[in-house]
Each structure stands twice: as C-alpha cells, then as structure tokens.
Amino acid sequence: MEYFPAPLEKLVEQFARLPGIGGKSAQRLAFHVLSLSDQDAREFAEAILDAKSSVTCCPVCQNLTAGGLCSICASPKRDAGTICVVADPRDVAAMERAREYGGSYHVLHGVISPMNHVGPDDLEIKSLVQRVSQGDIQEVIMATNPDTEGEATAMYIARLLKPFQVRVTRLAYGIPVGGHLEFADDATLVRALEGRREL
C-alpha cells in the first residue's frame, strides 16, 4: 500500500502488527483513529505509554501491578499461607472473578514448553520455590491449564516443592458446569468418573 499519506500508512502498519489484526482491520482502526477528537487520540496514545511504563510485576507473586506490592499481596484480608500458581495474569483475573479463592497467587508468566524453547529458568519458578522455602505456606494449588504443557509444568513444580513438605494440590478435572455430557471429550469423562464424589 502506498495510497495513503505516510503517517497514516505508518499507523496502519502499527495496527497490523498487533495479534489477530489483519490488513483490512488495521486500515479500519487507523481510519477510526483519524476520526477521534484530538483529546481522545492523545488519551489513547498516553494509555499505551502509561501502561507500558507503569505496569510492573509484584515482587512477591509476580502478578501485574502499577508499582509496589500488587493489591492482593498487599491486602491483609488475603490468606498469605495459600498460594495459587497460575501461568498468566489473566488467570488471576479469572480466579478472582469466581469470588471463591481468598489466598495469594504466584504468576509463572508462561509454562514449560520445550517446543517454544521455554524452560523452567524462563519462568517465575525460582521465586515460587523461594517463597515456599521462606514463608509459612500451608498449601500450594497448581492452577495451570489442563493441557499437556500446563500439566507438565504443574508436575515439575510439585516435585520441586516436595522437600518443603507443603501440601501441593491440583484443580479438579471434570465436566464443566453448564456443559453437555454429550460434547465432553473422553479424557474429561474419564477424569470426571475418577473424581466422582458421594452425593
């Protein structure tokens, strides 16, 4: 493309670099920015710079924070003796939405994935082991995704934590609430049967 003024082309290119945004969408987004008020465009640009410069990782749980301890680690209402280990900050958000868990988190920022050249040292595993070794931790709940990599990561960490004689648990597998048995895959049904409970 070379039919738009250079600054517009540049903006289209920037949008096209975003994940899931193709050429046509990038064009539409760039034209939308042109149609914004000066104020709105400035706010958009500032939001990018702000987020990039002020969002860091919590020194304790590695969750995203706007500086210092994250709101969960800083809260006196949360049980610091329980750690829920997740792969991604978005998983923290998912758990928090469920409004059931009252402990703290540890965000790995990924899972072990030899295919993508991600090893244990690329993740926040050392900081987790340190937390468990130093603190008064009763339980570590492994809440990585129930796929191969999440599974392997959970197993790997569980083994690392064994010497500390802390209780390590894993989220239950089973049929999702509101799901249809008919559409459940075999592996899920096997796990749901295995984990069945007295009524």
Place this chain on the structure above:
Amino acid sequence: MEYFPAPLEKLVEQFARLPGIGGKSAQRLAFHVLSLSDQDAREFAEAILDAKSSVTCCPVCQNLTAGGLCSICASPKRDAGTICVVADPRDVAAMERAREYGGSYHVLHGVISPMNHVGPDDLEIKSLVQRVSQGDIQEVIMATNPDTEGEATAMYIARLLKPFQVRVTRLAYGIPVGGHLEFADDATLVRALEGRREL
C-alpha cells in the same frame, strides 16, 4: 473488570472502544502492548499522535494528505480535467490499485443518508461544485458505491452539475470479473444485460 492494575485496565478500555474489538480482544491487545519493547510501544503511541496531527484533507480534492496538496493533485502527470468522485479515501486507494485511472479525485467523505442524518451539507459537495464551476473540467465520473445511498448521492450531484454542461458519467454495472453468473443477484444481471456490448 478490576483485576488488572489501573493503567492496564485503562489501555484495555481504550482498545475496546475501537470498532470491531470486543472485550477479550482488547485484553489480548493490551497484554501485547505490555510485551512490546519500550521503543516499540513509543513508536506505536507516536504513530497515533502523528497520524492524528499531520493527516489533513487536500484543499482541492479533500483526499487525505500529510499536509498541502495530496500527491495526486500535486502530480503534473495526472489529468486535472477529469474528476472521479468517491465517498471515502479508501475508495481512492481501491481505484489507484487498479492502475487504470489517470485523472484526479474528489472525496465526499460520506454519502447522503437521511437515516444517519447525513445531508448534502455534511459532505464535500460544495467544494466539488466550486471545482467544476471554476476549473476546466471535461468529465466527472461518479464512483460512489452501487447501493441505495451511493446511487442517490450520485444522482443528486449529477443534477447539481447539470448547469455547468460538464460530462457526468457513472461507473458501469455488471457482473464482477472472476464472479459466477450463478451467484449474481437479479439486479446485477439486469444491469449487465442492459449494459451489454458488441464483441
């Protein structure tokens, strides 16, 4: 959502305001921005401000330009005596991609649409009439979209230009090249028949 640090939430909101970007996509885009290098994030923000501040409309044809005359109006190779009237700057890009047209353009920035409260005065119609009245124009090609609003806008402008005794034409209707007759709608087939030519 209130599970991410405020600057990140703000960025998610900004992305969610863009057309065609839902909540989940906005979240993914915001996290992508966090993963950018400082340099890349700055370039993205600057591209927004740059495009917004430096892209204006060409004083002659109202196409987008980075300042002053647009590259088409400024080119001595283009025939200034022919004006192709389009609704949107993206239509100029489409015409240019076809590499057939060598005249100039006039961008209306919309079409007459009573449903959306867009009247003739909201469009660049006056500037077109002025161009035709002042300049040495041989032909005005109406290239608005072949839908109801584009059609009505073309008819309206053709009537306005009548006093100037300039040749006003409309893009041909017919079956699109590479299309399938079997999938062509009735209206298109009727127009294709009407516009048939000697081989």
